[in-house]
Amino acid sequence: MNKNSSNIMALAPNTSNKRETVCIFGTGDFGRALGHKLIQSGYPVVYGSRSTQISNLIPKDAEVLGHAEAAQKAAIIIIAIQRQHYNFLTPLAEVLRGKVLVDISNNLKLNQYPESNAEYLAQLLPGSKVVKAFNTVSAWALQSGTLDASRQVFVCGDDVEAKQVVMDIVRALGLTPLDKGSLLAAQEIENYPLQLFPMWKFPIFLSFGLGAFFFIYCLVLDVIYTYIYENNNFSFFIAITIPNRVFPVMALILFALVYLPGIFAAIIQLYRGTKYRRFPDWLDKWMLCRKQLGLIALAFASLHVVFTLVTPLRAFASWRTSKRIVSQALNNQTEPLDHTNAWLSDSYLALGILGYFLFVLLGITSLPSVSNNVNWREFRFVQSKLGYLALILCTAHTMIYGGKWFLSPSAYKWYLPDIYILSLIVPCAILVVKFVLIFPCVDKPLTRIRQGWERNPKYSE
């Protein structure tokens, strides 16, 4: 047996079913929660603390010693103290030499310090093997055992064996370690738990803004206009009718906004004649939140579907049907079937359903577990080909919705167009430009540019 594998043996839990002692520096909340959990999982735990007075908060089976004594009892030391107090560890450098130090600290703000806490610790104690871990787990979740959330623990560190040891502890606690590479990843790991859907912020604000605008627009045209000119109180339209006008409009616009940056990118590249210059910042950011935009569009589309399907259950719809049929009966006549109308109504519904169906397919493909099982070519096929097909179907659905009245001037109240006409502007523009872009005379240079070709290659020197 060579030295190295005996070293592994020393660190890894051995076959005699006994776990290695773990030392925890700091008796704060997370330190205690972790200690409890470690003891439950069969690890002997020793606390390193300034005062060895034992609070009954500390797990009963744990020993409490001074820092240096505690550190000597274990090969792994979990540093459950705040970054500000890290420098008190410097005098212990000799005791901690060669040991695995697990940095579990979190910050209060994103990028609070120039370097990550773990890297700072590694600089203070260059002789120790620093591993970042556990910072993404909540003490409260650990304590109450209710880890229905992510069980993933990000682990990073420069020493492969130290990382293995920490990952084994993570697994023993019933969590799933995820190796994030070297200690350089610590910054990212420390920022992770501070985020609240950073990629979703812009798309959500955008949809709230747009949604509010369209809601008020419809309120004015459908409720206030009707009240003033037709003296009808349709205030109950606020609950279903108006939302069901706004939702499809939002869905179509946001769906179109998913494909718009791709169009811009193509035009920019064609104009510049190269792909080796960065896009403007706004375009970069836009491209990065396309998935989120698409999913919000899908949410609106789904709401539109259900709001539409409940139509026959509404008291208003049932009243309107009665009124229509009773008036026919009183006039002693049945109207014949209007074939144009039947065609329009059926194709309108069929296009909408098929478009929504493809849209849901796109949504399913963007589930992480599905998109990970799909290669780049397949992903492009679904997101680009099927996506454009869905956009075409949804645009056609909206156009036929207008039916015979589409663009007829009598439909304009207060000279304002209905919102479904507004919603058609962006998708129609995209479809027209895309149609131009797939012409060979435009597509060929674009493809070559994307394969690395340049129109005006300039050699420096």
Added chain:
Amino acid sequence: MNKNSSNIMALAPNTSNKRETVCIFGTGDFGRALGHKLIQSGYPVVYGSRSTQISNLIPKDAEVLGHAEAAQKAAIIIIAIQRQHYNFLTPLAEVLRGKVLVDISNNLKLNQYPESNAEYLAQLLPGSKVVKAFNTVSAWALQSGTLDASRQVFVCGDDVEAKQVVMDIVRALGLTPLDKGSLLAAQEIENYPLQLFPMWKFPIFLSFGLGAFFFIYCLVLDVIYTYIYENNNFSFFIAITIPNRVFPVMALILFALVYLPGIFAAIIQLYRGTKYRRFPDWLDKWMLCRKQLGLIALAFASLHVVFTLVTPLRAFASWRTSKRIVSQALNNQTEPLDHTNAWLSDSYLALGILGYFLFVLLGITSLPSVSNNVNWREFRFVQSKLGYLALILCTAHTMIYGGKWFLSPSAYKWYLPDIYILSLIVPCAILVVKFVLIFPCVDKPLTRIRQGWERNPKYSE
């Protein structure tokens, strides 16, 4: 090159495209199935067997030798025999020294033996490197190549290199190895394939029990009562009407039961003034099956949605509509639009749809691949904030369903309340208590307790 990396080279498949010989002890079903698969994947296979008489069940290209001879030919030995016969391996200890033994055994019952089979094997042969693997794969699936199920193979073992070698074989067979850490995980791995949805049992029994109770309750009130007092035979209500009364009630109650344990936990912690005492066992178990309760509630809610949407397609609905309209026509009148009714009907539907929409969002977030991409803060936001919003919307939806008749005494048949009134008890109680809990004077101490503060800290000496 140092000794260690040459050791790795010896174990790992080398570049000359030739796989290492694998030895299999035991010619039972799984041993044969694994042998077939290994040969297909390019591994030379040698069987160790008591009788070297070759059955044609054994793959043609495999050699069959005595145990000792076979073991000498390979660095990896797969032990495809039952735990009861492990002790016959003890005489072979010398031959097996330093070799990788793969324990693939399964038990018939959960926790059948005090220690796992793999640990027992490691105790019998302390000189060998025992790795647990393959026990979660079915021989039948391996044989027929139809592994549509999980392709994950849990692997654990104390020797890191031995584990690597086994994981390479797992990958070569087209399966996905999952490192579960040291051999201590073997118990869990051996229990895994014996489970049949253990977390789902209680929620499913609970919903069957509750569902049956409510079904009979409705049957009595809607069918039997109507038959006795109104002489109407509405027995066909059993197919759609009654289920569609029971489903939403079940959905609301089960959804409320997801949030009830959190309320109990908060009250217990406020009362005790500490978080460092374990909750009663029933509360712990309840908290652990909240996700399952929520998903069953979502299933009931989904059924309720579809059962409601098909209403206009029912022969009964179409008959009722005809009857109503014809009677209006015969009376030569059209009833005016009832605005209160229109408001109630529309807001009832809108609240239900929005509540269901948020509920589906919660369901999607609980998909493993989604919840793994979400940090603790985001998960809490969705499950707690959005969850309570969904509960409020669904409770309001149910209240407005009653409409003008809500709590009116004339609606009580046989002095029994309608089940939707029963279903409101738990969610309303939860919402009231939660409303109290978010008052700062209650919320502040609770937050401090959850951060580790204690009302009566007792220092033991």
Added chain:
Amino acid sequence: MNKNSSNIMALAPNTSNKRETVCIFGTGDFGRALGHKLIQSGYPVVYGSRSTQISNLIPKDAEVLGHAEAAQKAAIIIIAIQRQHYNFLTPLAEVLRGKVLVDISNNLKLNQYPESNAEYLAQLLPGSKVVKAFNTVSAWALQSGTLDASRQVFVCGDDVEAKQVVMDIVRALGLTPLDKGSLLAAQEIENYPLQLFPMWKFPIFLSFGLGAFFFIYCLVLDVIYTYIYENNNFSFFIAITIPNRVFPVMALILFALVYLPGIFAAIIQLYRGTKYRRFPDWLDKWMLCRKQLGLIALAFASLHVVFTLVTPLRAFASWRTSKRIVSQALNNQTEPLDHTNAWLSDSYLALGILGYFLFVLLGITSLPSVSNNVNWREFRFVQSKLGYLALILCTAHTMIYGGKWFLSPSAYKWYLPDIYILSLIVPCAILVVKFVLIFPCVDKPLTRIRQGWERNPKYSE
């Protein structure tokens, strides 16, 4: 510190926040894209190129040197040149000795060469450590930073440490490495990006073929027949009515085809008396695409559900209702409730909904992240027990759809049966045979055969 771990230190990024230099051979598109990304991630990059004339396509911060000089500057060399030019590397063998060579090449066709590019490279330079990686990532995606697709990078190689180093680089670029084992996996990794849903091809062609047939069949019976004999123009049936006849038929047939190969396999095994003979090729292939068949069936079933639910919104439906009610009103009568009809209509709808509900459950279980969290026993329970229950419900739903006219001769236009009758043939046959197969006298020998028992074991001496 022993030699080995110091070796790890040399390769792994050290704590001083400085990344190792990476050398890239070849200044083609992918080489440049990767270089850009590496520089962004903090790696010093040096290009090895025949001409050291610096094109401005090459990232500004990168150095460009001759191959040998560039290679000497780095421990990792990314080979971004095509396989045809690999042999020019042979003279550099001495410089490349002991270094990590990353093969990122892709082929144009599946299995273009007898051995994978990475294995070919390893044969040319036996002294270097070849790792296959990055070939699944698109240069365009890397460049534009829009990696919404899979972030997985498959990595394989025979040297564990070299693989670790490459995986660290992969992680640093924001991608997720997936260890696929030894270099033997390179062939599979190189084929991966060339595939376009290979498992879906047959099921999709099959459903297009079947779907077209049924569409034309319905067109003839519902539109052309009606036009000729009843002189009614129902051409608008093409949009909704006919699709909504074809979709459920397709769903039921494809769903049945998921269970048919299992029935065949059982019969073949019973006949042969052994499981140790391969199934015919067509059966093997059929079994491997069952999941895809089931998901397409689910898609058709979902379309059927939505197409059915929009029925009351159709102009045709509203016209038909008016006509029926007006004629009743004019005849001064209300028809009484037909109880048989109410029962048939309600149970038809309820069975369909429950069948669809179980079908969706099956679909959710087949999501990769869900099926990975389910053991073999649970998967079998869902796919087999619940699957058959869903099949029974859907078959019953279809039978009751026919209602009183089921198999009545008057329903046959041009002596052709309605397509829902055709769709019942396969599922009914499967359910009958399955019913026979679960009889103990048939089930017991089958179970024993699947556990490895043979009816006529022949020992070859």
